[in-house]
Amino acid sequence: MLGLLTILVGSPRTAAAHPLHTAVTELRLESDGALSLRVRTFADDFSAAVARATRTAVLPNHRVSDAAATRYVASAVRLQVAGVAVAWRLVAQRRDGDVTWLEFRAERSWPSLRDARFVNRMLMEFHADQVNVLKAQYDGRSFTTLFSRGEGAKALP
Numbered sequence: 001m002l003g004l005l006t007i008l009v010g011s012p013r014t015a016a017a018h019p020l021h022t023a024v025t026e027l028r029l030e031s032d033g034a035l036s037l038r039v040r041t042f043a044d045d046f047s048a049a050v051a052r053a054t055r056t057a058v059l060p061n062h063r064v065s066d067a068a069a070t071r072y073v074a075s076a077v078r079l080q081v082a083g084v085a086v087a088w089r090l091v092a093q094r095r096d097g098d099v100t101w102l103e104f105r106a107e108r109s110w111p112s113l114r115d116a117r118f119v120n121r122m123l124m125e126f127h128a129d130q131v132n133v134l135k136a137q138y139d140g141r142s143f144t145t146l147f148s149r150g151e152g153a154k155a156l157p
Contacts, residue, residue, distance in 0.1 A: 021045065021127035025077065025120055029138035033109030037088060039073065039102040041122065046100050049126045062100075066090050069102060076122040078153070082115040113138045119153040 023041040030036075047062040050072040056065065064072075070090045079086040088104040095101075113136075120132040124147075132147040136156060145154055 021123065021130040022133065023120070023122050023130075024133045024135065025122075027079070027118065027134060027136040027138070029110060029113055033111055035086065035106035035110050037077070037079075037104040037106075039077070039104075039122070041100055041102075043095060043098055043100040045123055045126060049123050053125070061095075063095070064093070064100070066093060069093055073102065073104070073122070076124075077120050078118070080117045080153070081110055081113055086110070113156050116156040117153040118156060119151075120147045124149045 021042075023039060023046075025040075026036075026038040028036050028038075043062040046069075047058045047064050050056065050064045050068050051058045053072050053075065054068045056068045059065065070088075073090075074088065087107040089107055090102065091105050092103040093100065118134060118136070120134060122130075122132055124130045124132075128149060130149060134143075134145050134147065134154075136143045138156070141157075143157055147154070
């Protein structure tokens with residue numbers, strides 16, 4: 001009977017889980033060269049992926065230490081400008097309900113994102129149907145693209 005109930009209702013994790021596996025990343029280059037990256041992701045997925053990737057414990061309420069979050073994002077989200085990797089530092093991490101927001105700033109300023117390539121593999125090792133959205137604003141333009149499992153870096157137009 002329990003087996004039939006599980007088939008009809010789903011596992012407790014599936015029943016309580018959110019139906020979308022997505023993260024949204026906002027990349028912004030200011031006129032003064034300041035480069036920022038904001039990431040919005042579901043806290044439960046993010047904490048589980050970070051724990052697995054960094055071999056660290058998930059803190060209560062799906063919290064993630066700043067150091068572990070930085071290591072994971074640095075391994076999964078990459079921006080290269082003219083062949084030079086952008087180094088990021090975490091400036092804020094906050095929770096809003098079931099969502100974690102992360103904000104990073106580039107270690108140095110960038111005059112332009114010309115010849116830039118971006119990849120976002122966050123949570124793709126965790127969910128086969130993960131889709132990550134990039135919303136970029138730079139050089140007076142806006143650009144949006146999607147990343148799914150197996151895709152490599154994409155050039156920013």
